Amino acid sequence: MWSSLLLLCASAVTAYTVTTADQFMLKNIDPIVFPRQYDKSHMHSFFGSDAVTINTTTSAELQAGCSTAQNPNDYSIYWVPTLVYTGDNGVKTPVPLFRFSAYYVSINAAEVPIPQNFKAVAGNAAASSQADVEDLAGISWFCEGDSDQPEKDAAAFPLKTCSTHLQTLLLFHDCVNEQTLESAYSGTQNWNSTFRPANRCPEGMKRMPQLRFSIRYDLRKALPGGWEGAPPLELACGSSYCTHGDFINGWLPEAAQNMLKATSKTEFAGVDGPDGAYDAGSVCGSANAVDADPDNGTSDYAESVALLSKRSIGRRRSISGRST
Numbered sequence: 001m002w003s004s005l006l007l008l009c010a011s012a013v014t015a016y017t018v019t020t021a022d023q024f025m026l027k028n029i030d031p032i033v034f035p036r037q038y039d040k041s042h043m044h045s046f047f048g049s050d051a052v053t054i055n056t057t058t059s060a061e062l063q064a065g066c067s068t069a070q071n072p073n074d075y076s077i078y079w080v081p082t083l084v085y086t087g088d089n090g091v092k093t094p095v096p097l098f099r100f101s102a103y104y105v106s107i108n109a110a111e112v113p114i115p116q117n118f119k120a121v122a123g124n125a126a127a128s129s130q131a132d133v134e135d136l137a138g139i140s141w142f143c144e145g146d147s148d149q150p151e152k153d154a155a156a157f158p159l160k161t162c163s164t165h166l167q168t169l170l171l172f173h174d175c176v177n178e179q180t181l182e183s184a185y186s187g188t189q190n191w192n193s194t195f196r197p198a199n200r201c202p203e204g205m206k207r208m209p210q211l212r213f214s215i216r217y218d219l220r221k222a223l224p225g226g227w228e229g230a231p232p233l234e235l236a237c238g239s240s241y242c243t244h245g246d247f248i249n250g251w252l253p254e255a256a257q258n259m260l261k262a263t264s265k266t267e268f269a270g271v272d273g274p275d276g277a278y279d280a281g282s283v284c285g286s287a288n289a290v291d292a293d294p295d296n297g298t299s300d301y302a303e304s305v306a307l308l309s310k311r312s313i314g315r316r317r318s319i320s321g322r323s324t
Contacts, residue, residue: 015108015262017209017271017278019071020101021047024289026082026094028304029297031056032119032246038296039311042236043082043304047100049250050289052077054296059116062250065292066284069102073273075250078102080170080215081125081236081243084301085222094301095233098165098216104209106174108263111206113256114249118181120211122172123244125237130155132241136185138171139243144216157233157240161226165216170245174210175201209259213245236304 023045030041031054038054046052051065056077063075078100084092104114122137130153133139139155143162150159158166173183186200186207201207223232235242251259255273262269270278291299298304 014106015264015267015269016103016105017071017107017259017262017269018101018103019069019074019278020099021070021074021078022068022282022286022289023047023097023100024050024068024286025291026299026301027291027297028307029054030079030246032121032248033125039298039307042308043301044079044236044246045082045094045097046077046079047102048077049075051075051292052079052248053293056248057117057119059118059248059250062248063252066282066289067250068282068286068289070281071255071271071273071278072275072280072283073252073255073271073278074102075252076102077248077250078213079246080213082301083217083233083235085219086232086234087222092234092301092305093222095166095217095219095222098218100216101214103212103214104259105212106207107209107259107269109207110174110209110260112176112178112208113253113260114208114211114251115176115178115181116249116253116256118176118183119246119248120172120183121244121246122170122213123242125242125244127155127241127243128239129153129241133243136171136187138169138212141166141168141240141243143167153241155241155243157231159231160228161223162219166219167214167216168243170213170243172211172213172245172247174207175205176208177205211247236301 025046028041028043034040048069049062049065049067051062067075083095085095086092127133133155141157143158144165144167173185175184175186184202252273255271259271272278275283
């Protein structure tokens, strides 16, 4: 709980902008981790440009699609492992989403806009405990507005029913090499104090606006009886500790540059661009977003789990055969 409060306080004293984006697809693909490879990924929930496929690598590809982002200049694609709950019948079902928000914070410290074609993954998909969680990713799960929750690990699900929404936060890198598009968190370098640069980024990198996911889920209808103790929840990658997020930048270049105009340390700034004002809404309408590659992959959670299980069994048999 404290980590979430610290993140919220931090965002309150830095220049920021935010856009919300509707979920338009559930699918077992991951164009960053498993590019051009179907059925190797767990299920993900996708927000933003519907042009994304298993082959997507560039901002231009995303900008050719329909984006569900409320800022019409944001054609980025955002995705996270799908959160599911176990109902009374034992069936695992995706949790209804209340709101996905992409915050861009600490803009007043940024030196360069987020580059075109930049992509990143934050969090550890293989994590199974708090010790496996990257501290600077700021991962936390908590009940929005609840102050009477039992103590737990920051990255663990709450141990008691939320009276409002279940919320999670996740921070991405804020340093980037504009040529190689490599990235890192600021403040992680052991510099000589005499030569320590103001941006605290690794050599060859500059500060960019820092992306933060804020996701709220509505469990009140899904689990009307609530829970106490171990929650009937899991992510497609496993426990809450494997929380991670993926991002491919799709902001129109002019809007990405305009984002740097947010220099106040305490205020929200709308980012306008060629496709309109920051609050104009989706250009094509979120209802028109579609899966750009409907013939490949699956949007059925149970099927995605079965496919991964089959692949795992096949891999074990292959290894066993080689060992003999």
